[in-house]
Amino acid sequence: MYNKIRQLSKEIFPKILEVRRELHSHPELSNEEYYTSEVIKNFLKENDIEYSQLGDSTGVIAIIRGEKQGKTLGIRADIDALPIQEETELPFKSTVKNVMHACGHDLHVSTVLGAVYVLKHFKEQINGNIKFIFQPAEEDGQGGFKTIYKWGALKNPKVDAFVGVHVFPEVSVGQISIKNGVIASAAGGFTINIKGKGGHGSAPYQTIDPVLIGCRVVEALQSIISREVDSLIPSVLSVTTFHAGQKSNIIPEEAIITGTIRSASSEQVENIFNRVKRTAVGIANASEAEAYVEGGLGVYAVENDKEITEKFAKAASKVIGSENVIWTDRYSLGSDDFAYYAKEVPSIYFKLGIKNESIGAIYPNHNPKFAADEDSLEIGTNVISAFALDFINN
Numbered sequence: 001m002y003n004k005i006r007q008l009s010k011e012i013f014p015k016i017l018e019v020r021r022e023l024h025s026h027p028e029l030s031n032e033e034y035y036t037s038e039v040i041k042n043f044l045k046e047n048d049i050e051y052s053q054l055g056d057s058t059g060v061i062a063i064i065r066g067e068k069q070g071k072t073l074g075i076r077a078d079i080d081a082l083p084i085q086e087e088t089e090l091p092f093k094s095t096v097k098n099v100m101h102a103c104g105h106d107l108h109v110s111t112v113l114g115a116v117y118v119l120k121h122f123k124e125q126i127n128g129n130i131k132f133i134f135q136p137a138e139e140d141g142q143g144g145f146k147t148i149y150k151w152g153a154l155k156n157p158k159v160d161a162f163v164g165v166h167v168f169p170e171v172s173v174g175q176i177s178i179k180n181g182v183i184a185s186a187a188g189g190f191t192i193n194i195k196g197k198g199g200h201g202s203a204p205y206q207t208i209d210p211v212l213i214g215c216r217v218v219e220a221l222q223s224i225i226s227r228e229v230d231s232l233i234p235s236v237l238s239v240t241t242f243h244a245g246q247k248s249n250i251i252p253e254e255a256i257i258t259g260t261i262r263s264a265s266s267e268q269v270e271n272i273f274n275r276v277k278r279t280a281v282g283i284a285n286a287s288e289a290e291a292y293v294e295g296g297l298g299v300y301a302v303e304n305d306k307e308i309t310e311k312f313a314k315a316a317s318k319v320i321g322s323e324n325v326i327w328t329d330r331y332s333l334g335s336d337d338f339a340y341y342a343k344e345v346p347s348i349y350f351k352l353g354i355k356n357e358s359i360g361a362i363y364p365n366h367n368p369k370f371a372a373d374e375d376s377l378e379i380g381t382n383v384i385s386a387f388a389l390d391f392i393n394n
């Protein structure tokens with residue numbers, strides 16, 4: 001069986017490479033993945049795979065029904081791109097201004113389509129079902145998952161476990177990286193609106209200056225992580241935007257500050273958010289201004305199930321060799337709405353290696369120079385297919 005998986009993964013590689021490049025040159029933002037969705041459906045049609053479109057959204061769900069009853073495995077690929085101007089010299093670089101597949105979701109689509117192709121050849125041996133979820137709008141917080149969930153995609157047949165894949169440039173091509181428990185962080189954010197009192201720049205005593213108060217708030221927020229929360233739970237708080245004023249001789253009415261919070265623990269994100277709120281309101285009030293704070297936890301942490309992760313490692317080792325299945329203690333402070341699937345049923349989210357210094361595949365996700373060694377597509381197809389068959393039949 002594993003030899004056949006390897007052979008089929010090799011066979012489909014040129015086609016999924018073509019799909020990847022087509023998607024890479026035509027990236028689409030969250031909830032606008034119309035062309036992407038067409039490309040996915042065309043592949044499914046060519047391969048005689050049953051699928052449905054998620055209402056009027058861009059999501060697509062395909063299913064391979066086995067000959068006999070059994071478990072159902074869900075395999076999820078996110079499909080959206082980012083508002084970034086691509087700065088690579090690739091011949092298939094983005095043709096859309098300020099839109100780029102800088103998170104590698106084009107690779108996720110292709111590698112999962114590869115698994116569709118491999119697994120359709122095992123139809124007679126599948127006791128149960130394999131569902132492939134092409135999810136829109138991952139970069140949009142939990143928007144994409146919500147669409148999937150509302151559509152009832154986790155039911156009929158009910159999914160017993162999920163696999164999620166993400167490409168990472170800190171893992172070498174040819175390898176995958178896995179971890180039990182938390183593998184991607186919980187994320188939240190905040191928007192602070194400081195209302196002061198505007199006036200002439202020459203007469204600050206007649207105003208309540210939201211710029212100065214905003215600066216004090218930004219400075220004070222830096223000590224929440226270092227002084228107020230448990231150092232043994234890794235956490236990050238970054239203030240990322242600060243907007244105030246129009247003209248150099250006017251003290252403005254308000255300042256708006258936003259930022260992001262990440263942590264291994266979802267509770268910790270909420271805890272930090274409450275402290276952001278207290279700090280901003282307290283500092284504003286001390287200067288007779290008002291602070292209105294919105295935000296909180298956005299996405300839970302992605303937590304891998306121990307048993308499923310071990311099964312996954314075993315299956316992956318059979319097709320790419322155990323030396324290429326890297327166990328890690330590190331998780332990223334990036335987040336993924338795959339967390340919601342993993343909260344519903346036991347799941348595995350693994351990191352697919354794309355790093356190759358000789359072709360410049362070294363830049364982090366969301367960087368304008370982000371690039372990938374495309375041999376990773378065949379690796380991804382191999383490990384997902386091997387795990388799917390092991391899971392369904394054992």
Ligand SMILES: [Zn+2]
Binds near residue numbers: 365
């Ligand atoms: Zn991303």
Ligand SMILES: [Zn+2]
Binds near residue numbers: 103104138
């Ligand atoms: Zn991503």
